[in-house]
């Protein structure tokens with residue numbers, strides 16, 4: 001049985017507020033209630049969740065995603081969802097969120113649509129839009145089983161306060177802690193907010209050596225840009241931290257200017273930068289797919305072109 005509500009969950013409160021804002025928009029069209037799940041808290045965060053639009057707040061004090069593993073968190077979320085009976089469950093597509101969504105959908109024997117770019121409710125049907133086949137196609141999909149479990153990429157929607165009713169319900173859950181074993185590993189992070197950058201220089205495997213990053217870093221510096229990269233540069237070569245990679249499995253950026261340096265332009269990369277306003281491509285191969293995305297194409301060697309461009313920018317800036 002599902003009711004007429006939209007329930008959101010994220011282990012990251014800021015992302016939960018983004019989802020609540022989306023839930024509010026859907027609720028203004030349908031009249032559905034909006035709700036949020038708060039884990040690991042005795043009610044101290046309720047006021048903020050109300051500010052961001054939650055009509056119903058389900059508080060679970062005994063499970064904390066910061067200490068418990070994704071399976072324990074998912075079991076707790078699943079029990080709250082069963083208890084609340086919403087029509088839609090929105091979950092932020094973080095690493096933990098993806099696991100939680102799959103678990104919740106499986107345990108409730110319902111459908112799960114991941115990484116949705118948009119969601120609408122029409123005639124009590126839930127429809128989502130999501131990229132499929134490696135990001136090459138945009139599919140419209142309609143849920144056949146409910147509640148509809150939907151994951152939304154972080155920062156797809158902007159959080160904006162809009163007061164909800166804020167009625168609070170404490171939920172007791174029963175979880176088996178033995179099933180969860182938390183291991184930690186240190187992931188190198190730059191801490192950069194690529195999503196908010198106005199200028200991004202992205203470097204790909206066209207770079208021959210790690211040492212040559214200095215050239216691209218200098219270029220980014222004179223341009224006032226943040227440095228991003230393709231997945232092989234961070235994931236395989238480990239030349240840059242993982243949080244600098246752009247694309248399907250990385251960050252989505254939308255700068256005013258995007259300069260791709262030695263990037264081939266495979267679809268998995270392009271889906272992360274296609275909302276950029278002006279795109280420049282520097283690539284030796286005239287047939288590289290990245291040129292098709294570009295407003296300005298430079299068919300040339302980055303090792304020859306970048307030093308000349310850096311000098312030119314410095315000259316121009318020096319004159320101003």
Ligand SMILES: Cc1cc2nc3c(=O)[nH]c(=O)nc-3n(C[C@H](O)[C@H](O)[C@H](O)COP(=O)(O)OP(=O)(O)OC[C@H]3O[C@@H](n4cnc5c(N)ncnc54)[C@H](O)[C@@H]3O)c2cc1C
Pocket residue numbers: 203204205206207229230231232233245246247248249250261262263264265266267268269272282283284285288300301302303
């Ligand atoms: C499930 C999945 C998810 C993925 N997710 C992502 C993702 O999120 N982000 C991502 O980036 N990739 C992702 N990938 C990998 C993606 O498919 C490509 O392999 C990757 O984007 C290619 O990286 P690249 O452009 O750096 O390297 P390459 O494809 O090797 O391209 C290097 C380019 O540099 C050019 N070049 C060489 N020398 C020079 C020079 N001297 N000057 C100028 N240009 C030069 C070459 O002509 C070539 O076009 C994913 C793959 C899979 C299967």
